[in-house]
Each structure stands twice: as structure tokens, then as C-alpha cells.
Amino acid sequence: xxxxxxxxxxxxxxxxxxxxxxxxxxxxxxxxxxxxxxxxxxxxxxxxxxxxxxxxxxxxxxxxxxxxxxxxxxxxxxxxxxxxxxxxxxxxxxxxxxxxxxxxxxxxxxxxxxxxxxxxxxxxxxxxxxxxxxxxxxxxxxxxxxxxxxxxxxxxxxxxxxxxxxxxxxxxxxxxxxxxxxxxxxxxxxxxxxxxxxxxxxxxxxxxxxxxxxxxxxxxxxxxxxxxxxxxxxxxxxxxxxxxxxxxxxxxxxxxxxxxxxxxxxxxxxxxxxxxxxxxxxxxxxxxxxxxxxxxxxxxxxxxxxxxxxxxxxxxxxxxxxxxxxxxxxxxxx
Numbered sequence: 001x002x003x004x005x006x007x008x009x010x011x012x013x014x015x016x017x018x019x020x021x022x023x024x025x026x027x028x029x030x031x032x033x034x035x036x037x038x039x040x041x042x043x044x045x046x047x048x049x050x051x052x053x054x055x056x057x058x059x060x061x062x063x064x065x066x067x068x069x070x071x072x073x074x075x076x077x078x079x080x081x082x083x084x085x086x087x088x089x090x091x092x093x094x095x096x097x098x099x100x101x102x103x104x105x106x107x108x109x110x111x112x113x114x115x116x117x118x119x120x121x122x123x124x125x126x127x128x129x130x131x132x133x134x135x136x137x138x139x140x141x142x143x144x145x146x147x148x149x150x151x152x153x154x155x156x157x158x159x160x161x162x163x164x165x166x167x168x169x170x171x172x173x174x175x176x177x178x179x180x181x182x183x184x185x186x187x188x189x190x191x192x193x194x195x196x197x198x199x200x201x202x203x204x205x206x207x208x209x210x211x212x213x214x215x216x217x218x219x220x221x222x223x224x225x226x227x228x229x230x231x232x233x234x235x236x237x238x239x240x241x242x243x244x245x246x247x248x249x250x251x252x253x254x255x256x257x258x259x260x261x262x263x264x265x266x267x268x269x270x271x272x273x274x275x276x277x278x279x280x281x282x283x284x285x286x287x288x289x290x291x292x293x294x295x296x297x298x299x300x301x302x303x304x305x306x307x308x309x310x311x312x313x314x315x316x317x318x319x320x321x322x323x324x325x326x327x328x329x330x331x332x333x334x
Contacts, residue, residue: 023177024074026152030145030180031071034064037141041134056134062108063183066101070180073097088273092236094176099232101179105186105225109218112190116214126210128202135194142188149181174275175232182224190217238271245278246270253282262287 041057077090197213200206234240246268253265267283 020074020152020174020177023149023152023174024071024078026148027067027071027074027177027180030148030184031064031067033141033145033148034060034067037137038064041137056138059108059187060138062104063187066104066183067180069097069100070094070176073176088271088279091274094174095232095235098175098179099229099236101183102225102229102232105183105221105228109221109225112214112218112221116211116218119211119214120208123207126198126201126207128198132195132198132202135191135198139188139191139195142184142191145184146181146188149177149184152177173231175228175235178231179228182228186217186221186224189220190214193217235272240272241270243270243272243278249280249282253284259286259288 038057038060041060073094073096077093080086080090080093083090193213193216194210197206197209200209240246249268249270250265253263254260256263263284263286265282266285267281269281270278273279
């Protein structure tokens, strides 16, 4: 329409995370490896009437489901990346998958404790050699899967350092990939504990050691799951106002060469919209005549920057840049 301003320069994509195609392919590969191992163990368990093989086969099924959930989250985040219904992009689909996987790990840990206590109270005969072979097979599979996912993890960190130069510990972590990796590592750890316990039972008659190691494994799994759940929940609930980038935003505004003496932050909101990207809404009270149209009275002005990384807030402060754009746009309109 005549007289309307051109807003094209102010538009931007709602996709603030580039995804992780290497991790997506790795998760898919690990899922298929886990599913194949599961089928082999279940079929062999039925053929040889082995409860040990059947139990480990169904245990593999839970991990295949969790890793499949990670792969699905990558696919959904990529598919809906340009969907404008997602105000801040689809990255949190991946984070939600990580949180769900952590919950599943806690359920697995609870089941392990329940079964271990039952076996301590009512010991049952154990086929130690057969069970050890199953545990060794599980360990080999999990080490291969850990190697695959570990390669994707290192590739993701190298990509983050190359693009965002994130130096804060934990900065840029792919929580979805981390959840799949934790699933594999916990399974490998429980396999090692199981091998040690079964060896003690087979060679020294310590049958109690098997359920006892089950409880130790459950405690280890719970510790990793709770940490992963906490990391994911902080992102999902936007509980990161203690992140170092918040202090960098404050510093960028409070040490601005023009605004330092006459502009104060009244309100500040910072939240994560990508592995190394943050969104910011800031309310300013200022006497700066260039920022205040009235030119005299204190002015409350709110602005936002929706694509800021920690490195940018140091070398080219995002918030002052956004306000400079506001000022230039106002002059253009005038």
C-alpha cells in the first residue's frame, strides 16, 4: 500500500540452529545396530530357552527406542525448521527428546533396583557363563555405538568452535546427542559391572554380587540421568539467567561509550534458542535524546536481538547494534 514502510529488512528466519546432520545419521545407525542386536538376542533366547538372552534382548529394545527418539527429534526439527508457528525455531524439539530419554533412564534404573532387590531376597539359579557371553556381546555392541556417537559429538564441538567460538564449559552441547550417548555409555558400564559380578559368581560362588552390582549400576545410571535431565530442563524452562552471556549483555550496554552515563537496564530477559544462540529482550530507561523522541523526559524503550552468540556480545554487542538499527530506522522514517 502507498505510504507503508518496507519491513523486509527487519524480517529474519525463525531458525536459530543449523541442526546436526552428522549426529542424526549416527543416531540412525546406532538405532539399527541396537535393533539388530535385540532381534538376534531375542531369537537366540527363544531358540535356546535362555532367560539371560531374552532379558538382555528386551533391555536392548528400551535403548533402541530411546536412540530412535533422538533420531526422530533431529528429523522433526529439520522438517519444521521453516515453520513460522515455532516462534523461536524447532531446536527445543531436540532438547525435549533429551529430557524424555533422561526420564526413560530413570525408569530403567528403578526397574534394575526392583529386580536386584528381588534377587537378593530370593536368589535364583544363574547361568553364569551364558550370562557372561551375553554381557560381553552387549559390551562390544555398546562400545561400537559409543565410538559412532562419540565421533558425531566431537564433530559437533568442532563445528561450534569454528562458527560461534564458544568457550564456556557446556556451551553448545547437543543435549539430544548427549542423551543417546549417555544411553550407550550407561549400558556399556552396566555390562562391565555385570561381567565382573558374573565372574565373581562363577569362580568364587558370590551369587549375591550379581544383584548388588545391579544396584550399583542403577545408581550410576540415575546420576547421569539426573544431570542430563537438569541440563535439558533448564533450557526447556528458560532458566538460564545465570549464564555468562547475561553478564556480557549487561556489560555491552553499561559500558557503551555513549549510553554509559544516561542509560540504565530496567528489565532483561535472556533465553536459549539454539545450541550457541540466545534471544534477548531488554527494557531501557534513558535520557539519551537520540534514543528518546521526546528529547527530555526519561524514556522506557524495549528492544530485542534474536540471534546472538556469546562471542558476538563481546566483539560486536548485539543489543547496542539492535538499538542503533532502531535509531537509524527512525531517522529514515522522519
